[in-house]
Amino acid sequence: MRQKVATIQDVARLSGVSTATVSRALSHPDRVAEPTREAVLRAVRETGYVANPMARNLRRRRTGSILALVPNLANPFFSEILSGLASVLTPAGYGLLIADTHTDPAGRLTYYLESGLADGVVVFDGTLPEEALATRRRPPVILACEWMGETLPSVRVDNAAGAEIAIRHLYEMGHRRIGHAMGPVGNVLTESRLAGARRELEALGLPLREDWIFRGDFGLASGSAAAMTWLGLKERPTAVFCASDEAACGFMGALQHAGISVPSAVSVVGFDDIEVAAHLVPPLTTIRQPRRQIGRRAGELLSAMIEARALGGPSELLPVELIRRQSVAPPPPGQGDLP
Template sequence: MSTIKDVAALAGVSFTTVSHVLNETRPVSAEARRRVLAAVEEIGYLPSAVARSLRKSETRIIGVLVPNVQNPFFAELVCGVEETCRLAGYSVFLCNSDNDPKRQQQYMRTLLEKRIDGLLLSSAGDDEALAQIFQMARVPSVTVDRLVPGARADRVSVNNREGAAAAVRHLLELGHRAIGCISGPVEFEVAQERIAGWRETLQAAGIEPQAHWLVHSDFSSHGGYEAGKRLLETAPELSAVFASNDLMALGLMRAAAEAARPVPASLSVVGFDDIELSAYAYPSLTTVGCSIKELGREAGRALLARIEQPQAGLREVLMKPQLVRRESTAAPAAKSLAAKTAKAGKAGKSA
């Protein structure tokens, strides 16, 4: 591997001159600069990023740690983060914990050992151990979507309670009264908030949700499928279900088809997140959420601001979700039939 001394020898200048040219730390004559750059190109010299980071006390590297890159939510999120950080001159190291808290801790330590300039994390659990690592490292940090109690970090998330409430209100407005919920893992704050939005909105409409209307799962499509089968068996009276993310909603739709509960004719389904895939399912999925890429961009901007001002007060950015109406929701079957009958009656009278 070529070194800075090899470049200096080929260019006929001192290695300090080469350093000044490459790092732009001191003016160098145009001729010397030309010879140095020509030598660099000829021998394919690459400056040492490690040495540069030691000199400048920065690596220009952002660590991003997510629970599951197979989940389209996190894939879209990372795209937004990477775009913002790349435009600011940072590279992104992506780590996937695969929903394993131990692997998450290992990756956290690896990223910190690499002297990253900032960390963006969506937790996979074991928040107490994570908070201890945060306290030891004190690297500029932002958490996304999931809270890490005790961690000194900014947070960027979606208003989960408000989004769940919007989903349930939509179903109530269509005429549904028996509305179930497939939730994520109960230990996650995001799951708790979405359950609260579902329950509170039903109660505000004078409906007390039954215990068997709620089933917990794991935010995966397979989890939604298995939870959907259980829910439709134990609560056949349900005419609609709110799923706490789009992947579980898609799994539920498969379970509904197998149970001869076609969507939306027999069962209306609403998801959460508005992943890109939800628009291309059949029927397309009604959901709530905000632009996931914009959520990632906002998280990237928050992290860059934290790097620039590490002593600033902690911030929480709460993004507002919107209802996206698609094909997976409709009026309950009985109400729909009554509406059609009334319409036919009016048509007969006018004839």
């Protein structure tokens, strides 16, 4: 004989309150008086009632899901941010859906935003068309790490300030010949970090020579290519600030394969502080982004936008931190001055 499934009406009857109060006590316990909340929870235990999240979301006209649009799921940079995001969304009753914007067809963006697939969207890809994200048929959207003008809220770090800190550290270690391995041209992170590096070098009275700017992207292969270019220079920078830790890993690895020692021959600074940075040989000096905090704040701000039924909201700029490790040393003897 099938046992009867407990309903919210059973809980309301046993606890002596309305079904609306039961629902409120379970979904927003802070809004219910403690004696009432305890009576409801006691009735839930006695009846064995289990809330139906699908039915609740249907009543609230919500899906119970948040969509994260990530440009490259293979990039280890995003793991801790997604973990921070989930740490906020899961207790709030949201499931996290993840889509890779580099592998999905570009036309899927409109579908993601207008299909009702999710109650909110976290965008990690600043190259997506802003006009698509600005449509009023979309759910609330927040950008994490990257940004698009000032029309959409974002949570990110001060990238230019991070680049300034990196350059200043190299200068304080005695370097005057400083190069830069860039990210992809046109990317807001690339442009902001390049601008910060230029500004600090200018303030220190140092040039950023064109032949010391290594164009590429944020990946390992790009860093390796920058190392090959560095090896071919007649006059080499004694230190290189890389726009990402992955590029720094590629740069250091290629030089080591060529028999060049880091930091004896050249010092290297990265940006991000991904997990592997501390385990390289030598460990990588880098600019740390508080990635878990970025994820948490993006989740909190997006949840508030959903509750308020708002398409806009505030942005936050988080500080960065210089992590000193062993990939930076004073320049080689006789190379501390400009050529």
